[in-house]
Amino acid sequence: MQSPEDSQSEKIKDSPKKDSTALEPRDAPAVPKPAAQRLSLYLRYLESLQAQGLETISSQGLGTALRLTAAQVRKDLGLFGQFGFPGVGYKIAELILQIRKIIGTDRIWKVALVGMGNLGSALARYRGFQQKKFQISALFDKDPRVLGRSYPAGVVRPLEDLAKIVHEQEIQLGMLAVPAEEAQGVAEKMAQAGIQGILNFAPRVLQKIPGVTTVSVDLAIQLEQLALQITLQDR
Amino acid sequence: MQSPEDSQSEKIKDSPKKDSTALEPRDAPAVPKPAAQRLSLYLRYLESLQAQGLETISSQGLGTALRLTAAQVRKDLGLFGQFGFPGVGYKIAELILQIRKIIGTDRIWKVALVGMGNLGSALARYRGFQQKKFQISALFDKDPRVLGRSYPAGVVRPLEDLAKIVHEQEIQLGMLAVPAEEAQGVAEKMAQAGIQGILNFAPRVLQKIPGVTTVSVDLAIQLEQLALQITLQDR
DNA sequence: TAATGTGAAGACATTCACAGCG
DNA sequence: CGCTGTGAATGTCTTCACATTA
Numbered sequence: 001m002q003s004p005e006d007s008q009s010e011k012i013k014d015s016p017k018k019d020s021t022a023l024e025p026r027d028a029p030a031v032p033k034p035a036a037q038r039l040s041l042y043l044r045y046l047e048s049l050q051a052q053g054l055e056t057i058s059s060q061g062l063g064t065a066l067r068l069t070a071a072q073v074r075k076d077l078g079l080f081g082q083f084g085f086p087g088v089g090y091k092i093a094e095l096i097l098q099i100r101k102i103i104g105t106d107r108i109w110k111v112a113l114v115g116m117g118n119l120g121s122a123l124a125r126y127r128g129f130q131q132k133k134f135q136i137s138a139l140f141d142k143d144p145r146v147l148g149r150s151y152p153a154g155v156v157r158p159l160e161d162l163a164k165i166v167h168e169q170e171i172q173l174g175m176l177a178v179p180a181e182e183a184q185g186v187a188e189k190m191a192q193a194g195i196q197g198i199l200n201f202a203p204r205v206l207q208k209i210p211g212v213t214t215v216s217v218d219l220a221i222q223l224e225q226l227a228l229q230i231t232l233q234d235r
Numbered sequence: 236m237q238s239p240e241d242s243q244s245e246k247i248k249d250s251p252k253k254d255s256t257a258l259e260p261r262d263a264p265a266v267p268k269p270a271a272q273r274l275s276l277y278l279r280y281l282e283s284l285q286a287q288g289l290e291t292i293s294s295q296g297l298g299t300a301l302r303l304t305a306a307q308v309r310k311d312l313g314l315f316g317q318f319g320f321p322g323v324g325y326k327i328a329e330l331i332l333q334i335r336k337i338i339g340t341d342r343i344w345k346v347a348l349v350g351m352g353n354l355g356s357a358l359a360r361y362r363g364f365q366q367k368k369f370q371i372s373a374l375f376d377k378d379p380r381v382l383g384r385s386y387p388a389g390v391v392r393p394l395e396d397l398a399k400i401v402h403e404q405e406i407q408l409g410m411l412a413v414p415a416e417e418a419q420g421v422a423e424k425m426a427q428a429g430i431q432g433i434l435n436f437a438p439r440v441l442q443k444i445p446g447v448t449t450v451s452v453d454l455a456i457q458l459e460q461l462a463l464q465i466t467l468q469d470r
Numbered sequence: 471t472a473a474t475g476t477g478a479a480g481a482c483a484t485t486c487a488c489a490g491c492g
Numbered sequence: 493c494g495c496t497g498t499g500a501a502t503g504t505c506t507t508c509a510c511a512t513t514a
Contacts, residue, residue: 109462126354173461197464205302208302220363222450223410223434
């Protein structure tokens with residue numbers, strides 16, 4: 001999907017290959033990329049179940065709501081531990097805590113947003129992030145016309161201040177919403193500033209930057225995927 | 236990914252199974268979902284090459300730019316035809332036309348946008364769509380406070396007018412940017428109005444609606460994926 | 471009894487490697 | 493000669509099916 005894709009992303013694992021005597025990479029079982037994506041879906045749905053006051057859910061119940069097989073759900077959760085109770089299912093509250101811990105959203109992540117055009121300003125106002133433990137902590141642009149503009153997340157600062165602010169505020173993630181031509185360059189600046197991961201909205205594939213993880217979302221491509229699926233169906 | 240689905244999406248193919256005598260589904264070779272996603276990436280990069288005035292590109296060149304192997308590129312394009320020239324590579328202009336035809340963006344698709352909150356209004360102004368042959372033709376909301384507001388794509392209309400306008404303007408696609416709780420209901424209204432495909436931005440998995448293709452994009456989930464990858468790395 | 475967890479089988483996707491072509 | 497197109501080999505992911513458990 002949807003990505004693919006709908007969003008593209010970096011590799012996650014580090015296949016242990018033949019060398020089982022390797023000491024360094026702390027032999028954790030690799031997580032299949034599709035399973036990683038589904039983990040977020042589980043969490044989101046479990047949270048809605050909890051809001052409804054439910055206590056347990058079966059792999060079958062999760063699967064039906066998320067359009068997956070029950071076996072898939074069990075395999076996915078099984079990658080991280082034994083969370084279920086035979087004859088009962090999964091305890092919702094407990095599973096939510098476990099998944100948050102796996103994803104890392106048992107704590108808050110600070111995010112810098114670079115590029116305050118149409119999309120950037122929408123992202124700055126989007127409420128879906130806070131709930132998920134992401135706090136937009138600083139806004140940047142290079143266009144003098146938007147500098148100083150004020151948002152709930154603060155004022156727009158010049159790109160030159162990026163490294164300083166990232167360090168001061170201990171920002172770990174960045175969202176990149178600049179024009180395609182500038183994306184690679186700005187991404188590299190973000191990396192140099194100490195950002196560990198970049199969510200890229202620019203319509204361009206970023207070349208690998210050592211030490212940085214990137215995930216891309218391209219809105220126009222998602223519409224194309226929709227068109228393609230329809231076109232393939234009616235042929 | 237995604238990757239799946241980072242973005243998630245419906246099934247594309249229709250596995251031919253054993254029954255090779257089937258008459259109905261017009262035996263076209265199924266397209267692997269990941270390959271379908273990459274097709275859009277090829278197109279986008281080819282267009283940028285064309286803008287630079289280049290004439291040909293090898294599978295190796297495409298692969299390097301898009302972080303894929305050359306073999307992968309050849310396999311993918313090979314799913315749709317023989318577009319390359321041994322010893323030369325692919326002719327950029329020609330390949331662009333072919334891929335547009337496959338995706339269906341050799342013509343214009345009309346799009347209705349439902350839900351004019353933060354995200355909806357950003358989508359209404361986003362320039363990345365027109366270039367890709369998607370024309371936002373009508374805007375809808377149910378909140379009286381935003382009705383009548385004016386955007387480049389027109390004025391915001393009440394949701395009750397959806398079916399009428401979809402038919403009048405021959406709209407085929409919809410973008411859904413309403414709150415999660417309303418997503419399924421509004422998606423079903425869109426289907427009834429005659430829309431063939433929905434790009435869903437609401438943070439909820441839509442249940443299957445017969446006759447409609449859906450692709451989902453969840454911004455908060457993409458940030459979670461970034462966090463997860465970083466968390467998995469440093470464990 | 472109603473559910474999980476998990477090897478084994480099967481389906482699917484990627485990479486290899488090389489024949490063939492302009 | 494350089495590069496494509498494509499079967500065959502490999503690798504990854506999903507589904508099956510059932511022993512196991514509370």
